[in-house]
Amino acid sequence: TRKLKELDPSNQSHLSNSLPSPPAPFEHRTVSVKQTEVTTCYSVCRHEVLGGGRFGQVHKCTEISTGLNLAAKIIKVKGAKEKEEVKNEINIMNQLNHVNLIQLYDAFEGKNNVTLIMEYLDGGELFDRITDENYNLTELDAILFTKQICEGVHYLHQHYILHLDLKPENILCVNHTGNQIKIIDFGLARRYKPREKLKVNFGTPEFLAPEVVNYDFVSFPTDMWSVGVITYMLLSGLSPFLGETDAETMNYVVNCSWDFDAEAFEQLSEEAKDFISRLLVKEKSCRMSATQCLKHEWLNNLPAKAKKSKRCLKSQLLLQSYMAQRKWKVSR
Numbered sequence: 001t002r003k004l005k006e007l008d009p010s011n012q013s014h015l016s017n018s019l020p021s022p023p024a025p026f027e028h029r030t031v032s033v034k035q036t037e038v039t040t041c042y043s044v045c046r047h048e049v050l051g052g053g054r055f056g057q058v059h060k061c062t063e064i065s066t067g068l069n070l071a072a073k074i075i076k077v078k079g080a081k082e083k084e085e086v087k088n089e090i091n092i093m094n095q096l097n098h099v100n101l102i103q104l105y106d107a108f109e110g111k112n113n114v115t116l117i118m119e120y121l122d123g124g125e126l127f128d129r130i131t132d133e134n135y136n137l138t139e140l141d142a143i144l145f146t147k148q149i150c151e152g153v154h155y156l157h158q159h160y161i162l163h164l165d166l167k168p169e170n171i172l173c174v175n176h177t178g179n180q181i182k183i184i185d186f187g188l189a190r191r192y193k194p195r196e197k198l199k200v201n202f203g204t205p206e207f208l209a210p211e212v213v214n215y216d217f218v219s220f221p222t223d224m225w226s227v228g229v230i231t232y233m234l235l236s237g238l239s240p241f242l243g244e245t246d247a248e249t250m251n252y253v254v255n256c257s258w259d260f261d262a263e264a265f266e267q268l269s270e271e272a273k274d275f276i277s278r279l280l281v282k283e284k285s286c287r288m289s290a291t292q293c294l295k296h297e298w299l300n301n302l303p304a305k306a307k308k309s310k311r312c313l314k315s316q317l318l319l320q321s322y323m324a325q326r327k328w329k330v331s332r
Contacts, residue, residue: 024103024119026068030094031107033087038108038115041065044072050120051169055187056113060120070105073116075187085187086114092189093118095159100152102172102184119182123173126181130234131320137313139268140305142234144179145171146275147299149227152183154290157220160192164200164218166226167207168233192219205249206242210282213250221284227293228279235272236264237318240280256282264314271298 038044041064048060050071061072077083093104093116106117123129126145130137149171156163163170165188174180190198197217209225211218232240240258243249252258258280260273275298278288293299 023097023099023101026103026105026119028097028103029105031090031104033090033107033109033114035109037110038072038117041106042070042072042117044074053185053187061117063117069120071118071120073118075114075116076112077114078112083109083114086116089186089189090116092161092186092191095161096155096186098152098155099180100148100182101155102182121172121174121182121184123175123178123181125169126171126173127168127233127319127323129173129176131316131323135316137316138311139235139272139313140302141179142231142272142313142315143299143302143305145181145234146227146231147294148181149183149230150290150293150299153223153227154294156183156189157192157223157290161186162190162192162198162218162220163223163226164188164190164212165203165207166223166230167204168230171230205246205253206239208250208253209284210254210256211284213254219284220289221287224279224287224289224293225284227290228276228287231272232258232276232280233315233319233322235268235276235313235315236261237313237315237320237322238264239322256280264318267311267314269298271296274298 042061043064044059044061046059050058050060052058055075056073058071058073061070062068063070075086077086090104090107096103102121103119104116105119108115108117129135130141153163153166163183163186165185166183170183170185171181172184174182188200188203190200192198198219199215200212200218203212207226207229209218209222211222229240232238238261241249241252243252265273275293275296278296279293281287288296
């Protein structure tokens with residue numbers, strides 16, 4: 001705290017808001033699937049949809065016995081294979097006990113679905129939050145967000161877990177005021193077993209690493225590529241590989257063809273550019289690991305950076321149009 005006092009008061013709240021919080025409003029628990037109706041223990045607000053995706057929808061819910069607000073992720077399952085995939089997600093989430101990873105609370109198996117009861121995060125998607133007109137995004141904010149993403153990924157990798165679906169909509173804010181974020185959605189996560197060569201063929205084109213597009217082996221650096229893409233977007237508001245079509249996007253990814261947009265990056269530090277340059281590298285063995293990211297100069301010496309970091313990033317406006325376009329694509 002001594003360092004915090006030396007900070008410029010206007011930036012002090014940024015750093016004090018990011019002081020460690022407990023991993024969740026409940027103790028970590030190892031969840032096993034219950035064969036009863038979810039409604040016996042929870043009241044699920046069907047009209048309040050928090051999010052959705054290929055799996056189904058997430059609703060706000062309340063534990064009847066305690067009044068605790070939680071989130072119910074209702075996953076549609078057709079056969080045994082799909083049920084196994086959800087059990088894989090539960091097994092992985094049971095091992096997560098970290099402040100930057102969403103926590104699992106309970107699970108129920110129905111006839112056509114499995115419901116995961118998870119920690120409720122009130123702050124919405126990170127990119128929605130920072131594109132709000134009342135939010136002033138500075139490079140220091142981007143550093144704080146990126147550092148937390150790296151902390152969460154570092155924990156996953158230490159536990160031999162690959163997320164494999166890191167993208168902006170899978171990073172949520174814990175609340176509307178602080179800067180704390182959490183990585184969500186472990187539906188595509190895999191346990192990394194060095195002897196088993198893992199290949200995957202899913203994900204969102206603009207966040208895929210070259211080895212995924214090429215259907216080559218994936219490992220820890222695959223997640224680090226996605227961290228590089230998210231950081232680039234946070235700082236510039238532009239998606240580095242986004243083409244007119246998915247095929248064009250994947251072509252840019254495979255060839256690792258990207259650059260620093262001169263206008264978007266003109267106000268940003270050389271350290272920020274160096275950080276991205278060490279992640280968006282075609283050869284996966286040459287990318288920074290999560291451990292190396294956390295030691296990188298850009299994510300360190302925050303009190304000194306807080307004194308300099310006053311200017312709002314241009315990325316806010318560009319991200320607003322990116323988000324509008326993404327929502328338009330989804331609604332089509």
